Amino acid sequence: MHTDETSAVSSLPNTTPKPHRRRVFVAFTGIAALSGIGFLTSSQSSAETASGLSQEPQTEAVAEPPKYDVLRPTPGGLTRRLEMTGTIEPFESTELFARVPGYLKSSHVEIGDVVRQGQILAELDAPELLKDVERCRALLQQAESRVIQSEARLATSRAERLAKSAQTEQVAAQVAAATAQTSLQSKMLTRIRNLADQNAVEQKLVDEHVHRWESAKADEQEAEAAAAVAEAELVALDTRIQQAEADLKAAEADVRVARAELARAEVLSSFTAIKAPFDGVVTQRNFDRGAFVRPATAGAKQSLFRIARTDHMRVVVRIPNPDVPFVQSGQSVQVQVDGLLGQTLEAKICRVAQHQDRRTRTMRAEIDLPNTEGNLVAGMYGSVTLTIPALPDAVTIPESSIVARTHPNQATVVIIKDEQQELRPVTIGRTADGQVEVLSNLKLEDVLLSNPPS
Structure with missing residues (x-):
């Protein structure tokens, strides 16, 4: 034994x-x-x-x-390949509506034609817009004429004010001379009266000096009245100048308004030419020559053309909810388009919406692909493969070492510790190719049963 x-x-x-x-x-x-x-x-x-x-x-x-x-557990989590369906969309695509009403006079492109930015695709017949342009031009000329008239009136008023100012100065000088003459006659009259009181001169001489003093006083008053009139006329001229300046500013404002109206009319008139907003391809044409086209501002629901930019294309994929945290811009992907006979294209994720669609619980991501040869067409679809890197803090064990799963992300393993068995709950993550990713409660130095009995 x-x-x-x-x-x-x-x-x-x-x-x-x-x-x-x-x-x-x-x-x-x-x-x-x-x-x-x-x-x-x-x-x-x-x-x-x-x-x-x-x-x-x-x-x-x-x-x-x-x-x-x-x-023993293997360090690191599982690297997983996420395969999604991708749809090819144009890098830019827009519908072209008319901005003004009119009849389609001519259409220069057809479906599939390559167009350049600024190229005229169609023209509308709207003669009333041309008449508006002519009317606005006439109004502008009329406003400019009023500006010239206002400038002339302002110049005349300023000249009159300058002349009246000189006249006012002259009248002021006359007032000063009359005041001096009145003062002189007043002094002479006083002297003669003193002599008359002494019987040195006859009363007749006194009366003559009184008459002279009164005449000088009248002249002074007349000069002062003329000076007051001149000052009043000067004030009136200043008011006239202010009015002329205001009229000039109003006329200049009318010119600016007329120019704005003319520019607006010319812009509306230019909308009769439908131009390409960017380089691309005509993918839709919905009107024929002679058809009446309503503008978008009047509630038109059908566009004249649809233009798509095709030198670059977008591959749109929808990231499932569990994988959203692992997808970032700049990650490398492999794109296989069914229409390219299995050709694999290497690309990177360019944009991530950072927002999930509440209906589908997926997040939009976009991948840019060059299309210089025109092989990619909007509406194509294929598969997009994204490699999700392993979590560095996780460990990996065989799926056979799991005793039981108590929850989608909870399981139990058997640990050998001190020659004794121990059931230990762990948190698990991804499962692939018979391997399980353990996220917590399991270390690299732990020893566990590879295939424990259930």
């Missing part, structure tokens, strides 16, 4: 190890706990052993414990 037990224990270290995997004997109590299987042993009674009978010794039958594989 002692010899058999020694042989069983010694078989553990002699097991040949493999990378992250080896075979060990599981202890009796551990196996009984997992599988519920007990081992029976037989032995001879102590009485028969002590009697020392001469019969041959019986060989004990000892059941060999089952062997299980053990392993």
Whole structure:
């Protein structure tokens, strides 16, 4: 019995190890706990052993414990390839509506024609717009004429004011002279009266000086009145100048309004020519020559043309909700378009919407592809393959080492610790090719059963 037990224990270290995997004997109590299987042993009674009978010794039958594989987790999570359906769309696409009403006079392009930016695609017949242009031009000329008239009136008023200012100065000089003459006559009259009081001169001479003083006083008053009139006329001229300046500003404003109206009329008139907004291809033409075209401002629902830019194309894919956190701009993808006979195109994700559609629970992403040869056509579809990198903090174990899954992302594994078995719950992530990504509660140094009994 002692010899058999020694042989069983010694078989553990002699097991040949493999990378992250080896075979060990599981202890009796551990196996009984997992599988519920007990081992029976037989032995001879102590009485028969002590009697020392001469019969041959019986060989004990000892059941060999089952062997299980053990392993250690592999560092890093799982690298996964995400395959999605992609749809080819033009890099730019727009519908061209009429801006003004009119009859389609001519159409210069057809479906499939390559056009350049600014190229005239069609022309509308709208003669009333041409008449508006002529009317606005006449109004502009009329406003400009009023500006010239206002400038002339302003110049005349300023000249009159200058002349009146000179006249006012002259009248002021006359007032000063009359005031001086009045003062002189007043002094002479005082002197003569003093002499008359002394009977040195006749009263007749006094009366003459009184008359002279009164005449000088009248002249002074007349000069002052003329000065007041001149000042009033000067003020009136200043007011006239201000009015002329205001009229000039109003006339200049009328010119600006007339020019704006003319520019608007010319812009509306230019809308009779339908031009290409960018280089592209005509993908739709909805009107024939002679048809009446309503403008978009009047509620038109049908466009004249649809233009698509095709030198660059977009591949639009929808990222499923679980993979949204792992998709970023700049990631490399492989695009296979069904119409290109399996040709694989290397590209990068250029734009990510960073917003999920609430109806489909997917996020839009776009991939730009050059289309210089014109092989890609809007509406084509194919597959887009994106490699999602592994999580560096995760570990990987075989799917067979999972005892049970208690939740879509929860499972249980069997850990060998101190030669004892231990059930440990872990959080799992992706599963691919028989491998499971463990996100938490499992370390690289842990040893676990590779294929534990269920």
